[in-house]
Amino acid sequence: MTALSLIAWVSLLAWAWLAFGQGRFWWTDLRLPPRDPGAPRPSVAVVVPARDEAEVLPLSLPSLLAQQYPGEARVILVDDGSTDGTGDLARKLGEASEATVAGETSEPGEPGEPGESAGALPLTVTSPGEPPAGWTGKLWALRHGVELAGDVEYLLLTDADIAHAPDSLDSLVAAAETGRDGSRDGSGNSGGYDLVSQMARLSVATRWEQLIVPAFVYFFAQLYPFRWSNRPGARTAAAAGGCTLVRREALARVGGVAAIRGAVIDDVNLARLVKRGGGRTWIGLADRVDSVRPYPELGQLWRMVSRSAYAQLRHNVLLLIGTVLGLALVYLVPPVMLVVGLVTLSPTVIVPSLAAWALMAVTFRPMLAYYGRPAAETLLLPFTAALYLLMTVDSAIQHWRGRGAAWKGRTYPAPDQHGEESELPAR
Structure with missing residues (x-):
């Protein structure tokens, strides 16, 4: 097996795990009952x-x-x-x-x-x-x-x-x-939830929004599978800051808002805090909760992602390198290796590359349908992932220049200076 074939097969194995072992992250059926x-x-x-x-x-x-x-x-x-x-x-x-x-x-x-x-x-x-x-x-x-x-x-x-x-x-x-939740497998928990969060439907009116937004939600669900987050006792915990209902008693029990006072990624930190305090959490997609903020230009979407991407990586260079390599292996290798395989007429490169890209497209399709986008746009996901890779690198560069986590005239330093949870995983 050549080096190119090995890379293609590793990418396919990664996609096999994501598609069948990552909590069915690509299903979009979790809704309120x-x-x-x-x-x-x-x-x-x-x-x-x-x-x-x-x-x-x-x-x-x-x-x-x-x-x-x-x-x-x-x-x-x-x-x-x-x-x-x-x-x-x-x-x-x-x-x-x-x-x-x-x-x-x-x-x-x-x-x-x-x-x-x-x-x-x-x-x-x-x-x-x-x-x-x-x-x-x-x-x-x-x-x-x-x-x-x-x-x-x-x-x-x-x-x-x-x-x-x-x-x-x-x-x-x-x-x-x-x-109770609205999942098809009836995974609701008796006794109620302490935190219920819906990921608001973002605007997809412009071409850049149509390209970036569905992938944004897809990537979030991939890293924080909703079913894992909703499972009592599981380590995964997530919330969407735009719409989060929390019991006041549960919030007070874990120290209130002050417990996450320096967190740039406040939604995930809040869910983790409530869950660690013994609370039950639930997150799903929204049907009738919508963001009205437009992002008509790429620069606006770029800033939305890059302002917190390095904070999501805990300002850790090793995590940054691992994320860049992971994005390249999972999203860029399949189309690149497919082209290489077709040029070199190598079946051992073509087959795994085509299979990996097919799994990528199949898992992305439900999110595109949720946003009312055509199936053909599944083929654009590698390009969108490349943009996210660049946004993540840019986020780190802006942090090193002292302009990281900037939002509406404020810039926040690294979390170790402001009390953000050091155990926050990359989102």
């Missing part, structure tokens, strides 16, 4: 950290205020030092929501009198000031919002660019209370 409309609903506070979000807030905040939740609920938007009028805009949107509901529910001749059957969720807009040393801005804002929430049973931590369907909050709480 149907709600039980008759069950009581505990109290909830929705905490929204927001920094310079005036562009997207009109598309997201009204969806939270309009939640149809049959229980006590409120929204707390924490303005994290915005300079674009985010806080003032949030207040105006809250007033407009209240006025709309009042107009729809008032009786004729009694304008402005709210009815008893409907109502906008109450909104509080607050600001904690600049974060102290050792805190990321988002987590400082979340801590402030959690404290302001008071003695509620659940906290929905959701980003300012996430729009929710009217029954989103009710569905999340119902899943947490019952411990």
Whole structure:
């Protein structure tokens, strides 16, 4: 066997393991179950950290205020030092929501009198000031919002660019209370969940979004198989920071937001923390929770990935080298070796390369279908993986230049200086 044949066969073996031994990461069936409309609903506070979000807030905040939740609920938007009028805009949107509901529910001749059957969720807009040393801005804002929430049973931590369907909050709480999920294998846990997270559906309106976004979610699920994460006792734990419901008691039990105060990758750290504290977690894909933030240009998507990629590798050079080699072996070797095999007319190179690429395409197809993209785009995954490889290397370079983990005017140092969990695996 030649060296080229050996490389091709190793790549195929890697794909055989990923396809059949990596927790069925490529299945997209994990969704929230149907709600039980008759069950009581505990109290909830929705905490929204927001920094310079005036562009997207009109598309997201009204969806939270309009939640149809049959229980006590409120929204707390924490303005994290915005300079674009985010806080003032949030207040105006809250007033407009209240006025709309009042107009729809008032009786004729009694304008402005709210009815008893409907109502906008109450909104509080607050600001904690600049974060102290050792805190990321988002987590400082979340801590402030959690404290302001008071003695509620659940906290929905959701980003300012996430729009929710009217029954989103009710569905999340119902899943947490019952411990049931929407998987085909019925893997829900009796006794309920302490953390329920949905990966919001990202925008795929532009060509670059269509190329990058489905692969982003696919890679995340590959490294953090949802079924493994949802299994009690398993080491794997993951959450999607854009939409995470957590029991207040479970969060307090593990030290609250302060326990991950310096974490750039806050969502995975939170899930790991809750799970280590004996809590049950669940993560799945969303059907009616959507990101409204557009990424029309490659540069914007590049910055989204590269700002945290090296932090996901624990700022470790050896992990960086291993990740680059792994991406090359798994995603770049099959198409490159297939071309080489066809040129050299070598069946021992062509067969494993073609089989590896076929497994790559088959496992990527469900995610493309979830995003409404054609099957032909499975053939572009090696190119997209090459872009992710370059983004990861760029993330390390930016860190070495002192510009790593930069986001909206803030740059955060390595985690050992700010208390991020040192055991966080690469994502």
